[in-house]
Amino acid sequence: MIQDSIDQMKKQVRNWLKEHDERTFRETFLDWHANDQMQVIRELEKQERRLLYEWLTPAEFSDIFQEMDYEDQFFTVKEMNENYAAEMLNEVSADDAAAFFDKIPMEERKESLLKMMDPAEAAKVREILSYPRETAGAIMTKEYLEIFADQTVRDVMTFLRKTGQDVETIYYLYVVNGEGSLVGVVSLRDVIVNNENADIRDIMSTRVVSAEDDLDQEEVARMIKTYDLLAVPVVNKQKDLVGIVTVDDVMDVLEDEMTEDIGEISASKGSTDTNLTAVQAAKKRAPWIVLLMFLGLITANVIGQYEETLEAVVLLSVFIPLIMDSAGNTGTQSLAVVVRSLATGSFERKGISQMLKRELGTGVLMGLICAVVLIITVSIIYDSPMLAGIVAVSIFLTLSVAAFIGAVLPLIINKLHIDPAVASGPFITTLNDIIGLFIYFTIATSFIQHL
Structure with a gap:
């Protein structure tokens, strides 16, 4: 519905441009919301936009500019006459202007624009840029009373x-x-x-x-x-x-911060921007995948250590995916809870011990529920109470430990002053896979003579 409205607005603007009807354009276009104006302008051709720069004053365009993301801002300023761009940036709030300048890759281009701006406005921008990134000073505005x-x-x-x-x-x-x-x-x-x-x-x-x-x-x-x-x-x-x-x-x-945390938790940090090309995204994701691949070799090695157990009772291999998936999912759930608590500050109110007790208790209860379900299901399907008991005890211990590890690992990382989201889902999953398989095969090996 919104896109249909934008398409209609775009047709109107193109008709005004084609007919050189500046008066009607200004009477109507300036009544639209700045975000709608931005959506229309970004879909116009380069030559069409250049005519709009002539029809809109720098002050009028500054409201539209502030609605754009950095990529659109950068290419828009490149299209503009430098004097027009400088006058327009004078009208942009200091914090938004600073955010734009902070991302400009070419230092000479940045300095050229700042020197052309009003000295007082440029000084505000330079002051904000002088603060370390991701601090209050770096995101503050100078326009206040x-x-x-x-x-x-x-x-x-x-x-x-x-x-x-x-x-x-x-x-x-x-x-x-x-x-x-x-x-x-x-x-x-x-x-x-x-x-x-x-x-x-x-x-x-x-x-x-x-x-x-x-x-x-x-x-x-x-x-x-x-x-x-x-x-x-x-x-x-x-x-x-x-x-x-x-x-x-x-x-x-x-x-x-949410985008950054999603990137950390999914091991795709830096590649969540949909504007990246396939090559750029692959370059950012590949190191994580390669690292996780090597961690996966540890999981394979754990299975290899119990080759004799698997050869003796091949049926045990059926439950490997179940153990691994359950452990990884449980650990990721605890990770998400703790990372969110650290981000919102609710963790500080509850304290470490209460948080760990709750997650361990949750893991124990989920383990008991899953154990009961598996005892009944495996006994019926495979007609082996002993096999059902091994799988049930394994899942109980695995879920209990996985929930605890999923909670404690981000807390340790946070104490080291590292973003707790680094304890991402794939890492937690791999670690809990290893522990879950170790528990499963240890129990299976101990009772193999009864199978």
């Missing part, structure tokens, strides 16, 4: 009317002292409902939730979620206000 405690509500309302449209959010007003240090915060609602002669110091809150500029972006996202904020102020070591991180920035952070 700061006021003083000795101002009245009337003063602030006048100030808002003059400058409010130039900032990213006006829901929070940050109170600073003469040195620029953050001393309080007041919401727009408090400003509106209070008497216009009231002093800001009388209505502001001095209990301000703030993030230091070097705080990890995931912690900033967690802070905004925990305190249900629309924005959080960013301060330096001296407690000077240097920027704010808004909830839309946090949504981008969560998307990036």
Whole structure:
């Protein structure tokens, strides 16, 4: 439905371009949502887009630019006249402009654009770029409102009317002292409902939730979620206000972190972007697959160590896939629970011991359920109570151990200050395959004379 609407919009734009009807284009196109405008423009031909750059001012195009992903932004700027591009980037919020500049591969191109921008806007971008990646400073915006405690509500309302449209959010007003240090915060609602002669110091809150500029972006996202904020102020070591991180920035952070974690858990880190070619994706995935292949050789070696057991009772081989799959699936489930708990902070509230007890208990209960099902099923199908008992005990112990390992491994990795998602599904699966087979064949070998 949405694509049909975009296709219709695209036809309209192409008709206006063909007829050189700039007036109708501007009257209609500028009323559309910036995301719809972006969707239309990305599907136009190069020559058609170049005409649009003439019909739209840099300020008007800046809203569209901010809706684009980096690849579209990069190629769009390459198509533009450099002066037009610089003027357009002046209108883009500092954090979005910094995110764009941070990804430009050519340093000379980056410097050329920055030098052509307004010095004040370029300085904001350079400041954000100076912070380490994935920190509060690197994702903050410089467009915010700061006021003083000795101002009245009337003063602030006048100030808002003059400058409010130039900032990213006006829901929070940050109170600073003469040195620029953050001393309080007041919401727009408090400003509106209070008497216009009231002093800001009388209505502001001095209990301000703030993030230091070097705080990890995931912690900033967690802070905004925990305190249900629309924005959080960013301060330096001296407690000077240097920027704010808004909830839309946090949504981008969560998307990036989720993509990264999916890549880690699926052993496809760096290759989840659908814009990559088959060769690029293969180059990124191949090292993981080769590594997992060598780990798989360990699994094969475990089976080889019990060759005599398998030769004696060939029927035991039927249950190898069952043991391996159950162990891998159980470990991956525990891994997902722990990684999510670490990411959301719920793990910190519950503690290590409670988390491990719960996962071990879950593994034990699932093991018991599966053991009972297998005792009944295997006894009926193969008419061998002893074989059923071996498989049932093996699955019980395997699931119990697999759940515990799936929980403890990411915790150990996290303690080493490594992303716990690195303990990815394939690695957990391989490790639990080895342990599961070892348990199964050890029990089978011990009772082989009774089979």
